[in-house]
Amino acid sequence: MNDQPSRQLALLARLYGVQTSYWNIFGQHCFTPPEAVLAVLRALGAPVSDPADVPDAIRRRRLELWRRVTGPVLVSWTGEESAVTLRVPADHNQILIGAELSLESGDERRWEHSFDSLPHTGSAQLEGGRYVAARLPIPGDIPVGYHRLKLELAGTQVSPLLISAPRRLSTEPAWGDRRSWGVFIPLYALHSSGGWGVGDIGDLRDLMQWVSGLGGSFVGVLPLLSSIYAAGGNPSPYAPASRFFWNELFLDITAIPGFEEGGGGTSNGTSFAKREMTPVQPDADYVDYHRIVQNKREVIKGLADRYFSRAEDLESDAAGVGFSRFVEEKKYLKEYAGFMATSERYGQHWSEWPVRMCEGDLRESDYEQNDYQYHLFLQWQLSNQLESLASPGEKEGAILYLDFPVGVPQHSFDVWQFRNLFLPGFSVGAPPDTFFRKGQSWGFPPLNPDRLRHDEYGYFIEGIRNHLRYAGILRLDHIMSLHRLYWIPEGFDASDGAYVRSRTEELYAVLLVEAARSRAVVVGEDLGTVPRAVRRRMKKHGVLGMYVLQSELKHDPPGVPGKIGENHLASLNTHDMPLLAAFWQDEDTELLLELGHLDEETAAEITEERELQRRALSRYLGDEGWLGHEVGDLAAVTGACHNHLAASSAPAVIVSLEDLWQENRPQNVPGTTGELPNWCRRSRYSLEEIMCMKRVVDSLREIDRLRKRQI
Numbered sequence: 275m276n277d278q279p280s281r282q283l284a285l286l287a288r289l290y291g292v293q294t295s296y297w298n299i300f301g302q303h304c305f306t307p308p309e310a311v312l313a314v315l316r317a318l319g320a321p322v323s324d325p326a327d328v329p330d331a332i333r334r335r336r337l338e339l340w341r342r343v344t345g346p347v348l349v350s351w352t353g354e355e356s357a358v359t360l361r362v363p364a365d366h367n368q369i370l371i372g373a374e375l376s377l378e379s380g381d382e383r384r385w386e387h388s389f390d391s392l393p394h395t396g397s398a399q400l401e402g403g404r405y406v407a408a409r410l411p412i413p414g415d416i417p418v419g420y421h422r423l424k425l426e427l428a429g430t431q432v433s434p435l436l437i438s439a440p441r442r443l444s445t446e447p448a449w450g451d452r453r454s455w456g457v458f459i460p461l462y463a464l465h466s467s468g469g470w471g472v473g474d475i476g477d478l479r480d481l482m483q484w485v486s487g488l489g490g491s492f493v494g495v496l497p498l499l500s501s502i503y504a505a506g507g508n509p510s511p512y513a514p515a516s517r518f519f520w521n522e523l524f525l526d527i528t529a530i531p532g533f534e535e536g537g538g539g540t541s542n543g544t545s546f547a548k549r550e551m552t553p554v555q556p557d558a559d560y561v562d563y564h565r566i567v568q569n570k571r572e573v574i575k576g577l578a579d580r581y582f583s584r585a586e587d588l589e590s591d592a593a594g595v596g597f598s599r600f601v602e603e604k605k606y607l608k609e610y611a612g613f614m615a616t617s618e619r620y621g622q623h624w625s626e627w628p629v630r631m632c633e634g635d636l637r638e639s640d641y642e643q644n645d646y647q648y649h650l651f652l653q654w655q656l657s658n659q660l661e662s663l664a665s666p667g668e669k670e671g672a673i674l675y676l677d678f679p680v681g682v683p684q685h686s687f688d689v690w691q692f693r694n695l696f697l698p699g700f701s702v703g704a705p706p707d708t709f710f711r712k713g714q715s716w717g718f719p720p721l722n723p724d725r726l727r728h729d730e731y732g733y734f735i736e737g738i739r740n741h742l743r744y745a746g747i748l749r750l751d752h753i754m755s756l757h758r759l760y761w762i763p764e765g766f767d768a769s770d771g772a773y774v775r776s777r778t779e780e781l782y783a784v785l786l787v788e789a790a791r792s793r794a795v796v797v798g799e800d801l802g803t804v805p806r807a808v809r810r811r812m813k814k815h816g817v818l819g820m821y822v823l824q825s826e827l828k829h830d831p832p833g834v835p836g837k838i839g840e841n842h843l844a845s846l847n848t849h850d851m852p853l854l855a856a857f858w859q860d861e862d863t864e865l866l867l868e869l870g871h872l873d874e875e876t877a878a879e880i881t882e883e884r885e886l887q888r889r890a891l892s893r894y895l896g897d898e899g900w901l902g903h904e905v906g907d908l909a910a911v912t913g914a915c916h917n918h919l920a921a922s923s924a925p926a927v928i929v930s931l932e933d934l935w936q937e938n939r940p941q942n943v944p945g946t947t948g949e950l951p952n953w954c955r956r957s958r959y960s961l962e963e964i965m966c967m968k969r970v971v972d973s974l975r976e977i978d979r980l981r982k983r984q985i
Contacts, residue, residue: 279308282328287311289335290318291723291775293758299707299803306772313763314772317697318722333401340398340405343432346728348423349783350412351441357409358434362389362427364397364404371410372426375436378419387411389427412436418787420730435730439783440790443816453981455920455927456492456675457485457974459957460511460849460941461524462561466961470570472561475659476526477961482663482672484965489978492747494675494928496849496953498524498660502617502685503567509953510942512679512751513717516687517737519610520656522574523567529662530577530655560954571648578651579644600654605736606691611649613687615641623685634690660744673746675928678738680752681718692733695725699764706769707803710945711876713768720761723776731784738785742792747926749843753798753817756781757808782815795926797843801825818843821924823915824857827887835894844924846915846933853930854912855938860884862940869949891915908936913973920980929977932957934970 279287279294287294292314295305308325315322315331322331340361350356362369368390375383392408410425416438423436464473464481482493499514500521514521527533581597601607613624619641620627631640638646663674681702682688689696696719703715726733741748750756757778762771789796797818800809812819821844826836838844846854852862860881867877895901895914904910912933919927935958942952957964964970 279305279311280325280328282332283308283311283325286320286322286328286332286335287315287772289332289339290315290320292318293773293775296705296773298705304705304769307766307770310763310766310770311772313766314700314761314774317700317763318724318774336398337400337402340400343425343427343430344434346434347730347777347780348412348434348436349779350414350416350436350438352416352418352438353414354441355414356412358412358423359395359407360389360392360410360425360427361405361407364406366428369428373410374424375416376422376424377417378421379417383413418790420787437780437783437787439786441786442814443786443789443796444793452925453923454491454925455929455974455977455981456490456494456672457481457929457931458494458675458845458849459931460496460953461498462496462509462511462953463941463955463957464961465956470527471558471566471956472523473961474524474526475656475663476529478524478674479526479663480961482674485974486672488971488974489982490672490974492673492675492926492928494747494749495677497677497679499679500614500687502614503563508683509561509563511677511953513683514679514686515614515682516610517679517682518606518688518740519653520660522570522652522656523563525570525574525652525656526659527570527573527577529659530574532577532580559956560951561956563954574652574655575644575648578648581651582644582647596658597651597654600657601650604653604657607650607653609636609691610653610687611646612636612641613690614649615645618642618645624690625684632690634693657743663744674744675747675749676741676745677749677751678741680750680755681716681720683717684719688733689719695721695729695733697722701762701764703760703762703768703771704802705760705771713762713771714945715762715768720759720774723774727777727780731780734781735784735788738788742788742794745794746792747795747797748789749797749799750785751799753800753812754804754808756785756798757805757811778811782811782817785817786815799848801848813841818925820845820848822846822848822851823919824851824854827891835891838919838922838924840923840925842924843926843928844919844922845928845930846912846919847930849941850944852940853937854915854933855908855936856940857884858888858908858911859938861938862943865943866945869946871945909969912936913976916973916977917980920977921983927977927981929974931964931970934973935959935967 284294292311294311295303298304312322312324320331321334322328342361344358344360348358360371366389368388371387371389373385373387377383387410389408392410395407395409397404397406416436418438418440421436421438422433424431424433461473461478464477465471466473466477469477478493478495485493497511497514498521499511500516500519501509502515613636616627616631616636617624625632684698698719700720701715702718702720704710704713706713738748756776758773758775760771761774762768785796795818797820798812800812800819801822809819819842821836821838821842823835823845824847828835847857851857856862863872863877863880863884866872867874872880892901892911895918898918900914900917901910916929937958939955941955943950946952959967
């Protein structure tokens with residue numbers, strides 16, 4: 275247990291939104307070391323080099339906060355009367371407040387209030403005088419969107435952003451069914467005969483149509499975001515180059531206009547259409563990212579070069595007009611293309627580039643023009659192909675379920691482009707829990723909450739909007755980030771981090787505006803140490819939580835897993851958990867013991883607990899009529915678990931396809947890096963084989979029957 279910070283340090287931390295203590299998953303009250311608290315405060319702008327500076331820093335922070343007339347971002351809930359807090363010197367109490375609201379539509383509204391007529395909410399005596407706070411009413415009939423509120427009082431003008439959001443997302447899913455189901459498989463793991471050794475958007479389209487034909491509503495994949503590929507690079511879909519752009523690995527080359535024409539061909543003279551497209555090592559267990567990207571890029575670059583060679587015809591060509599419009603309208607695309615092209619020339623982390631380039635000043639001489647054009651063309655084609663996938667209310671077929679990662683690594687485009695928002699020298703992570711006794715450090719620099727707010731959440735808005743252009747369901751990895759994030763200062767252990775609070779109401783308002791406009795369903799990953807208040811907030815706003823059967827198993831009282839509610843997306847496991855076959859046979863515990871991530875005593879405790887859980891679950895499934903005497907039959911247990919989920923009141927159930935053939939190899943083992951080939955394992959079966967497997971089809975048909983029975 276860490277030493278408790280002083281009261282003054284705790285007060286200063288609270289003024290900056292930093293928690294100096296938290297309750298862990300074991301029910302222990304943990305305190306962040308004072309040195310770590312000071313490091314976080316310095317990063318947030320507090321003038322503290324040591325504890326002696328704390329009293330003066332408190333005085334300055336209080337004065338700074340009270341001198342703000344109002345915040346840079348305000349929230350109102352549509353259909354509800356709301357108010358914003360204003361702060362002024364006490365001798366300005368008689369002033370007249372002029373308010374002008376400029377709506378997104380271009381309409382304007384004006385009204386006036388005298389400050390002394392408003393309900394006062396507090397006051398403070400600070401150096402230079404006394405300040406008072408009051409609440410200015412905001413009309414409740416403001417349409418959903420982002421508006422500009424201009425306030426004038428005592429010669430001072432402020433223009434905060436006003437986000438008007440629905441209080442709650444629609445409870446009627448975009449796909450219509452109140453009891454839906456879908457499947458999950460990482461797209462990199464999916465592969466088809468005659469393909470490139472990795473799944474692409476064409477394979478995803480085929481899978482979505484197949485699932486729809488069986489009665490399913492959606493297909494879930496891991497993040498499809500861009501990566502900076504290099505030999506030995508990190509293939510994790512949760513460490514993207516950007517949350518705005520898509521991964522070239524997944525482009526369906528055969529769907530690019532001009533592919534079937536042949537003509538220009540590849541560097542070896544073979545036409546695009548005739549070039550053999552066999553997988554790299556077709557029987558390999560793992561994806562060779564570097565080699566596959568090189569092979570695909572050779573063909574895509576050939577198509578891009580041929581497209582740009584017709585530059586004089588582009589303005590009159592419908593495709594060319596579409597490209598030009600896309601390049602002009604897609605935010606940050608030119609900067610991204612320049613960044614990626616420069617990365618390819620230098621082949622190193624952008625922090626090692628010349629100072630000018632590190633600071634965001636790229637020039638055409640810094641990269642190859644054809645590399646720059648390649649990335650423009652690539653993102654255009656990826657966007658077109660994602661757009662062509664079925665979307666709710668527009669086309670028949672299942673909808674896409676995308677995952678929004680919690681952060682980006684330090685070497686990413688996003689950190690380079692928005693370096694003023696991110697804080698180097700820190701890593702986002704999690705405190706110690708049942709499986710990670712030393713805590714976790716994920717290696718992502720945190721966003722500065724105040725800077726993000728003063729930027730009016732432009733970065734967050736664009737990231738969410740980018741996903742909701744194509745996804746009917748969006749899962750937010752680590753929904754806790756909308757409430758607080760665990761920061762670990764460089765040089766400190768993962769157990770010595772501090773929670774930094776987010777502007778929760780403002781972040782939810784952005785999320786709800788974007789989701790409402792897209793008619794999308796939002797799912798929050800709320801596993802692990804999550805305070806009850808977080809789940810209450812999610813339910814209040816219509817954000818689905820996650821019910822994961824493997825993490826809900828109990829043996830006291832015997833055989834009763836946690837209740838599946840009507841505010842859950844239900845599943846058997848997640849991509850960060852062992853598949854049921856490995857879980858049932860305790861193979862994941864053995865693996866972690868072998869790798870040294872568990873000691874023998876802890877491993878023995880987990881093994882004993884698992885045995886009790888298996889017995890309890892088997893009894894429960896038997897009592898509910900899902901399992902007979904086939905307790906030792908893994909296929910029967912898998913089917914019983916899925917049927918239990920399907921018959922529940924959860925609005926959506928997602929099934930990992932790999933569980934349906936009792937796969938035991940993980941896609942990812944959290945906490946491991948080079949020890950295991952995480953994020954690389956290909957599916958045991960091809961897409962064509964999966965769609966013809968009787969046990970897979972039969973299982974999904976039974977799930978569909980049980981889901982429809984609940985409607």
